[in-house]
Amino acid sequence: MIVCVGAGPGHLDYLTQKGARLIAEADVVAGFGAVVDVVRPLISGSAQIITMGYKDQVARLAEVAQLHHADKNCVVVFMGDIHFSGFQFLERVETACGQRVEAVPGISSAQILASKERVCFDETTFFTFHRRGDLGPFKAHLREVLAAGRGAIIIPRPWDFMPRDIAAYLLASGANPAHRVAVWENLTRAEADWQGSLTELETRDFSDMSIMLVRPLTPLPTGLEGEA
Numbered sequence: 001m002i003v004c005v006g007a008g009p010g011h012l013d014y015l016t017q018k019g020a021r022l023i024a025e026a027d028v029v030a031g032f033g034a035v036v037d038v039v040r041p042l043i044s045g046s047a048q049i050i051t052m053g054y055k056d057q058v059a060r061l062a063e064v065a066q067l068h069h070a071d072k073n074c075v076v077v078f079m080g081d082i083h084f085s086g087f088q089f090l091e092r093v094e095t096a097c098g099q100r101v102e103a104v105p106g107i108s109s110a111q112i113l114a115s116k117e118r119v120c121f122d123e124t125t126f127f128t129f130h131r132r133g134d135l136g137p138f139k140a141h142l143r144e145v146l147a148a149g150r151g152a153i154i155i156p157r158p159w160d161f162m163p164r165d166i167a168a169y170l171l172a173s174g175a176n177p178a179h180r181v182a183v184w185e186n187l188t189r190a191e192a193d194w195q196g197s198l199t200e201l202e203t204r205d206f207s208d209m210s211i212m213l214v215r216p217l218t219p220l221p222t223g224l225e226g227e228a
């Protein structure tokens with residue numbers, strides 16, 4: 001069998017008990033190197049480990065598929081949650097093994113950001129630019145969401161659409177420069193967080209492991225004040 005498991009964004013503290021059990025019982029654990037490194041303490045000494053990167057993922061997943069067809073228990077680990085910016089990798093796993101696989105959710109960096117910044121997901125839209133292909137429709141949607149008074153949690157695209165590029169794009173397309181913005185780097189290890197305006201963000205650099213929040217100009221009332 002092959003099970004895909006959300007492994008928490010960069011720290012074992014955010015792995016579910018079900019995910020931990022599946023990893024500990026697996027004959028084969030596969031995934032991107034940085035994600036496998038997070039769960040390595042849980043992997044059995046007798047298990048085979050298959051790490052991959054962007055360039056060799058298709059070939060490595062074909063090896064995993066072969067082991068699955070040889071009746072090995074295979075787990076493919078995903079950063080954070082599979083359903084937040086993980087679908088393209090999930091599709092590659094399913095293409096490799098030729099069938100739909102079980103997907104065990106994890107905790108996304110987007111959810112951890114929401115907790116740290118006290119953001120209500122009901123009033124916020126999640127975007128990922130961490131995808132191949134044309135970003136045009138997603139960029140247009142981001143503009144519409146902010147114009148409609150909602151906030152946005154955004155995963156940037158490391159190779160060409162980082163937080164400073166997102167700020168520049170929004171400002172060039174008429175967004176209000178006063179939007180408050182937060183960027184967190186390696187947020188499960190509390191490495192760094194930055195707060196400022198869209199204008200200030202245009203001059204800042206962050207690592208690939210960054211996630212960004214754009215707050216609405218006028219926050220919607222939360223109702224928290226009225227709660228006991």
Ligand SMILES: C[S@@+](CC[C@H](N)C(=O)[O-])C[C@H]1O[C@@H](n2cnc3c(N)ncnc32)[C@H](O)[C@@H]1O
Binds near residue numbers: 110
């Ligand atoms: C392909 S996306 C996968 C997101 C993942 N599925 C999730 O639920 O968090 C990878 C990107 O997520 C963001 N990310 C993941 N973990 C993070 C963390 N611990 N701190 C900040 N950003 C993170 C970074 O932008 C990273 O480049």
